[in-house]
Amino acid sequence: MKRLLIWLLGCLLLPLLIVLATLERAPLVSRSESISPASIAEAKRLLANNDPRRLQRGDQRTASIPAPLIDEAINHLVSRSLHGRGTFALAEETAEIRISVPVPGLAGYRYWNLRAQLQEAEGEPRIVAASLANLPVPSRLAEFCLNSAIGLAGFSDEWRAARQLIRKLAFEPARGVVEVSYVWEPGVLAHARARAFPPEDIASMAAAQKALAAQLDHYSARARVPLGQVLSGLLAAAASGEATLRQRRAALLVLASYLAEKNLAVLIPEARLWPRPRRLKLILLGRYDSAQHFAVSAALAAWAGEPAANAIGLYKEVEDSRGGSGFSFADLAADRAGTRFGELVAEGSSRLDVALRGSLGDSDLAPSLDGLPEALSEAEFQRRYGGRDNPAYRQLLSEIERRLAALPLYR
Known part of the structure; x- marks a missing residue:
């Protein structure tokens, strides 16, 4: 019985120790939460070129999304939902997301710093490498955590719908854009309106x-x-x-x-x-x-x-x-x-x-x-x-x- 209690205690404490071990003193991402007028202009252009009111079910489109727009969108979402900061950067055939989230109530080590590397693919992007502080995180675990975080934020339905629409994702660092090929489904717009x-x-x-x-x-x-x-x-x-x-x-x-x-x-x-x-x-x-x-x-x-x-x-x-x-x-x-x-x-x-x-x-x-x-x-x-x-x-x-x-x- 004593051994069982020690084992159970260890199972409970181990995740906590791992979490505490991944806290760092300084944020990996340090920036303001401001949005540039250029990003507003790009978002307006994208909406005009991909106006859902002009799309029919099954229409195939490719949207060229500027990397700076994705970068500011990620930073805005992380700022609003987690009170942290985020970045997005392109490399050859990959992209990297970095997120820093403050942990309230702790002195000294008080930031979670996450890196996730995405690889272009048919369909939705795949996480090929990830780390929390200096601790490597298996790709499958990283994807599970990402999906869980999206679910906890209340966006699981939207995330599932977006994944069903995307047919191909391509990173174009020379042009500074992410090419997203998708097939339109009107139900997504109705769901987004109901959500908003x-x-x-x-x-x-x-x-x-x-x-x-x-x-x-x-x-x-x-x-x-x-x-x-x-x-x-x-x-x-x-x-x-x-x-x-x-x-x-x-x-x-x-x-x-x-x-x-x-x-x-x-x-x-x-x-x-x-x-x-x-x-x-x-x-x-x-x-x-x-x-x-x-x-x-x-x-x-x-x-x-x-x-x-x-x-x-x-x-x-x-x-x-x-x-x-x-x-x-x-x-x-x-x-x-x-x-x-x-x-x-x-x-x-x-x-x-x-x-x-x-x-x-x-x-x-x-x-x-x-x-x-x-x-x-x-x-x-x-x-x-x-x-x-x-x-x-x-x-x-x-x-x-x-x-x-x-x-x-x-x-």
């Missing part, structure tokens, strides 16, 4: 759109309505407890869709039956465009996180400088204010709860736009600010952050 918007979210969005339509019916057709009034009414109506986040996120998405003049039925077919809010001018700091930027960024931050919201906002300004309304630091300020507001919603901030007991005014939501340059062409922007690492550009961004930090809601 479960029934309780759709019900919350339907209620938010009904509430928005009812609010706007109280104003005359030519009214210029302060965004804060509408936002306060939509968010304050959310219930307490776990439903609060769902209802407030739904309200932000409905409001962003309204201000962007996009029909939610493109994403959610049921929205065709929802009441249509009348078209009015919602304004922030006296401007319709500021209200648009604020609402869209708030919805993005609440649903996808701050890095995605910041990257999309900056991408939009870069595009505007190339023939639109021009690069605008004032728009960036409204974007950043919206992002900060969306973060408060996602965090369930008590400061936001307190603010919603009163009324939200312009000065509560966004900083002054005075002195922030606007309508800059691409050539003028390059001449004056050079790029994202230029000191003059960084100084203006710091000024925007300083103004935001002075607002009680965002302290």
Whole structure:
């Protein structure tokens, strides 16, 4: 009996000792969680070239996915789900994923560092080598752990569907892309939509759109309505407890869709039956465009996180400088204010709860736009600010952050 107890104790302690032995002092991957505007542009191009709405069952396509886009996507997912960092790099006929995950509550050795080498193949990619710290991990065990982690994250169905679609994977380091050949199955899109918007979210969005339509019916057709009034009414109506986040996120998405003049039925077919809010001018700091930027960024931050919201906002300004309304630091300020507001919603901030007991005014939501340059062409922007690492550009961004930090809601 004593030997049996020792054996059982050893079986229980051995995995723990192995796990502790694989902890390291420094992360293998150290980078920010930001997303570049270039990646947003590439994702937009990929979606346009592989628009699922134009594909029929059985259509065969090959998508060229830039390695930097995969790299930033992996880093974003690891940051959001594990609070870690990740990278992706190509080599001849192989690719390597590196992930560093912090382990809370431990001093000294407090990072798990994982390497996994993938090999191109017919069908899904295969892990041919892996290691945790300096400990080699058998390929089959690595694949099992990967599938288990995806399952624990709640994406097992999506992972299974994606594996069924992929027919061939090829790494092209000279071109810096991964070639993915796939056969389209419409059920994947329906499943992804159901995953992104479960029934309780759709019900919350339907209620938010009904509430928005009812609010706007109280104003005359030519009214210029302060965004804060509408936002306060939509968010304050959310219930307490776990439903609060769902209802407030739904309200932000409905409001962003309204201000962007996009029909939610493109994403959610049921929205065709929802009441249509009348078209009015919602304004922030006296401007319709500021209200648009604020609402869209708030919805993005609440649903996808701050890095995605910041990257999309900056991408939009870069595009505007190339023939639109021009690069605008004032728009960036409204974007950043919206992002900060969306973060408060996602965090369930008590400061936001307190603010919603009163009324939200312009000065509560966004900083002054005075002195922030606007309508800059691409050539003028390059001449004056050079790029994202230029000191003059960084100084203006710091000024925007300083103004935001002075607002009680965002302290």
